[in-house]
Amino acid sequence: MKLLNSEQHEAKQTIFGVWRSPAFYVDGPKAQPNGEKQILTKRVIHWFPACRVDIRMVEPTMFRMSQRILTALPVYNEVTHVADVLSELLNHVDDVLVVDDGSTDGTAEVLAQFSSIQVVRHSPNLGYGAALRTAFEFALRKDFDVLVTMDCDGQHQPGLVREIAAMIDEDSMSADLVSGSRYLKAFDGDSIPPVERRQINAQITACLNEQLGLSITDAFCGFKAYRVPTLAGLDITVSGYAMPLQLWVQAVSLEWRIREFPVPLIYIDEKRSFGGPLDDASIRLAYYHTVLNAELERRGMSQRFTADCGAAAK
Secondary structure (H helix, E strand, O other), X not given: OOOOOHHHHHHHHHHOOOOXXXXXXXXXXXXXXXXXXXXXXXXXXXXXXXXXXXXXXXXXXXXXXXXXXXXXXXXXXXXXXXXXXXXXXXXXXXXXXXXXXXXXXXXXXXXXOOOOOEEEEEOOOOOHHHHHHHHHHHHHHOOOOEEEEOOOOOOOOHHHHHHHHXXXXXXXXXXXXXXXXXXXXXXXXXXXOOHHHHHHXXXXXXXXXXXXXXXXXXXXXXXXEEEHHHHHHOOOOOOOOOHHHHHHHHHHHOOOOEEEEEOOOOOOOOXXXXXXXXXXXXXXXXXXXXXXXXXXHHOOOOOOOOOOOOHHHX
């Protein structure tokens, strides 16, 4: 059992300035600053003038007055919705990034009216997955604590951003990824999803649960919160709408802690195109299996997704 030297002791007294009795810390690394964070060791020995008393266990604690939260929206030709979504979002959060993925419909001109947001533009259009990859890189580069991603078509509610972000560091059950789910809980006024989309979501979600040991209810919801430092471990190479599948495989491989967060089921654009042949549901499902299996192989994982995987969930 190693007691800390006087310099380390003084540092710890500074952190615990509100404690009346001095304390020595044992069996753990010295608390190191990480921005405003301090990670503390688990065991504490209190010393009083005449005797040593009160040996107890203390959970690791992260001291921080508030998280730095970045809310990122991938946008492609959303001139109809973007102004309303941003106006509402800025009532709830301070830091907003819009990744304009090559819009050609006037979206860029609308974004220029919002001086308080940050915009990264792709030219030409690179895809949904590429836009999220840009958001990940931005959050890491700017040293945010939590990244919340949401769509810009009115499906996701800005008022829930801080609530989902708070789940990353909840005392009872912290997480590296909190994924929104439209099927975890029913809300008044929920939309009826397009049949083919619901079937594919259900089947892919069941596949992920069967093969990767997950317990999720919605594989494709874009409303998510991420612990930003963990994003450095990702290697996102899928640029299109199948990117979330690559993400799930990598999250399991990296042993991320995953939680879900219930959100209302709202479909604004039921005729959204997935791009060319992927608008055919059977082709899209086969492509999703291909993406999953390619990522499993790339990560050296033995599981494979077969054509009948998750079929019972249809």
